[in-house]
Amino acid sequence: MTSTRIPTLMAVLLICVLFASVWAPAAVAQRDDVVIVVSEESVARPWLLPRPVSDEDYYDNGAPDPLQVELGKLLFYDKLLSGNKNISCATCHHGLTDTGDGLSLPVGEGGKGLGVTRSPGEVATGGIHERVPRNAPPVFNLGAKEFERMFHDGRAEVDPTQPSGFRSPAGDLLPTDPPLDNILAVQAMFPVTSPDEMAGQSTESDIGAAATAGDVVEVWRLLAERLRDEQNNYVNLFVDAFDDIYTAADIEFVHAANAIAAFEAFAWRADNSPFDRFLRGDKTVLSLRARRGMRLFYGAAGCSECHAGAFQTDHDFHCMAMPQIGPGKGDGPSGHEDFGRERVTGEEADRFCFRTPTLRNVALTGPWGHTGAYNTLEAAVAHMLEPIDSLVTYDQSQAALPSRDDLDAVDFMVMNDPDLVTDIGVACEGEAVELRPRQFDNLIEFIHALTDPASLDLRDDVPGSVPSGLPVAD
Numbered sequence: 001m002t003s004t005r006i007p008t009l010m011a012v013l014l015i016c017v018l019f020a021s022v023w024a025p026a027a028v029a030q031r032d033d034v035v036i037v038v039s040e041e042s043v044a045r046p047w048l049l050p051r052p053v054s055d056e057d058y059y060d061n062g063a064p065d066p067l068q069v070e071l072g073k074l075l076f077y078d079k080l081l082s083g084n085k086n087i088s089c090a091t092c093h094h095g096l097t098d099t100g101d102g103l104s105l106p107v108g109e110g111g112k113g114l115g116v117t118r119s120p121g122e123v124a125t126g127g128i129h130e131r132v133p134r135n136a137p138p139v140f141n142l143g144a145k146e147f148e149r150m151f152h153d154g155r156a157e158v159d160p161t162q163p164s165g166f167r168s169p170a171g172d173l174l175p176t177d178p179p180l181d182n183i184l185a186v187q188a189m190f191p192v193t194s195p196d197e198m199a200g201q202s203t204e205s206d207i208g209a210a211a212t213a214g215d216v217v218e219v220w221r222l223l224a225e226r227l228r229d230e231q232n233n234y235v236n237l238f239v240d241a242f243d244d245i246y247t248a249a250d251i252e253f254v255h256a257a258n259a260i261a262a263f264e265a266f267a268w269r270a271d272n273s274p275f276d277r278f279l280r281g282d283k284t285v286l287s288l289r290a291r292r293g294m295r296l297f298y299g300a301a302g303c304s305e306c307h308a309g310a311f312q313t314d315h316d317f318h319c320m321a322m323p324q325i326g327p328g329k330g331d332g333p334s335g336h337e338d339f340g341r342e343r344v345t346g347e348e349a350d351r352f353c354f355r356t357p358t359l360r361n362v363a364l365t366g367p368w369g370h371t372g373a374y375n376t377l378e379a380a381v382a383h384m385l386e387p388i389d390s391l392v393t394y395d396q397s398q399a400a401l402p403s404r405d406d407l408d409a410v411d412f413m414v415m416n417d418p419d420l421v422t423d424i425g426v427a428c429e430g431e432a433v434e435l436r437p438r439q440f441d442n443l444i445e446f447i448h449a450l451t452d453p454a455s456l457d458l459r460d461d462v463p464g465s466v467p468s469g470l471p472v473a474d
Helices: 002-023 066-076 183-188 195-199 206-212 216-228 235-241 253-267 274-279 288-297 377-385 387-392 405-411 418-427 437-448
Strands: 026-031 034-039 156-158
Touching: 066 235, 066 253, 156 183, 183 253, 195 206, 206 216, 216 235, 216 253, 235 253, 274 288, 288 437, 377 387, 377 437, 387 418
Parallel strands: none
Antiparallel strands: 026 034
């Protein structure tokens, strides 16, 4: 009896295995010319999933100073911080456009309007001189302590060996008294010093002249003078928000940067997505498709090799062959390339490498890539799965770039040069990963599960007016 039951049991098990192999969706990953088939139904290894995010992950430990947050909110939306009083931090990082601007490349100082309706204007009548060379990065979760580098190339970063505690383009000129609270405050010091972003051109204001000359200290001094001016109605707000400010004379631009950082860290904390709740123990919150996508993300698709950790970023720099559009940073033979991290380190191995972005709320923050080359999440993810093919077949109509003849003329100079495209492709460190259509859809479903529902409506983060009396909207 035993001898007849064992073969029968083995036959049943064999049938089950064959059935599973036919019906269980599989992920196909190509590594070094070896194709490995991995069952999508296999459970993700628990130690590959990140830990849940908590208050302790943030500089404010979940208890921000409400007066600094409110002051920072007003400053963030006030055009007073620009050379010509015509653009604010929020113009490119607005609450109504998911802390970005909805464009591939920002239309900076001199433009008109908000988001995808923003116009570059004409140079003769005060319009922009060129597009801002890199996509406006979203601001979600940047108040978390693990974000120690800012900007696409990481040119501002925590560095205890520096007098200020930070390395930045300002070098030793970065203020130390009063000190900057964190790296997010350091980031807030620099858009105001850029002629194309906020400062304006040399002939337009004293701030524009200082910015064009590269005198960042003078830009910060002049902005502090504006904030000290009683007519702009900020003095009492600073006195109430900061213990070291007693009179207008005590106000420094560092205080403004610290307040802006406090606002950004509080208002745009986003860590209650379905995935966050899943990590905290609610195993019912993810759909079946999202769970399958999660297994791909942390498994065969290889996404977590770079998008690791609590906020889906390793905070490192990688070349993934993202298309180079727009004016670039003046690098390479065309003058329209952007060498990325190499501009900071001087190492050729870092050419075309850019910081791994966090994927929290990523479904909200298009266009995607350091130049915003992809206008749909699906196209951006498809690029990451097959970067070389996506680079060489790039569809230029995907770019969201308000048109003007002189700007259009340089937007695709790199992408129209096969040699320059080849240079980007050769530097690429990404390898192709082939997914079936259903698997790709599951991966997209999981990425949507990284969106915090509280971030879907940020209208409360936009003030109706600002102390200076300048218009909040154009």
